[in-house]
Amino acid sequence: MASELTIERVLTLVELVPEGRVVSYGDLGRIVGVGPRQVGSFLRHHSEGLAWWRVVNASGDVAEGLRAQAWPHWEREGIARKPNGLGCRMEAYRADLVVLERAYRERIADTLASMGTSLPRTSRPAQNTLERAGVTTLEELSEWRRADVAALHGMGPKALALLDTALGHAGLDWRA
Known part of the structure; x- marks a missing residue:
């Protein structure tokens, strides 16, 4: 289950997609540090008031069940459909x-x-690794499995030990 902060990050990013432009679920996921399916799930449950029609799949297509609702928005914003209409x-x-x-x-x-909650100071390689993965807080880190973070290039045992301690002090833990 994603934290409130992660959902807020995705929704904030969707708010920033300019009128007349689109992004893919994967584009958003790469910026925030989550998977494209998570982005889709967040939008499915939290898109009220957002320009959800500006988020498409990697091919630029809109989900079949949403097309009829998206097309009027696209017409107003000047987004032309492909010949296949998808x-x-x-x-x-x-x-x-x-x-x-x-x-x-x-x-x-x-x-x-x-x-x-801020991440603890670790080595520069570990900090860069977490930043590239979109992890900026302990709450976001708690959404990861320890083994997955340990497998990231630049993450060493000392940094992991610091993260273990920081999570514990914040009352958080690694995802099971």
């Missing part, structure tokens, strides 16, 4: 992911400060 051409409508990630990092900073 979605749009990603190369023409994908949002600039670098700009999107930068805006996301700026917007989410306050949320992370108010909702999350």
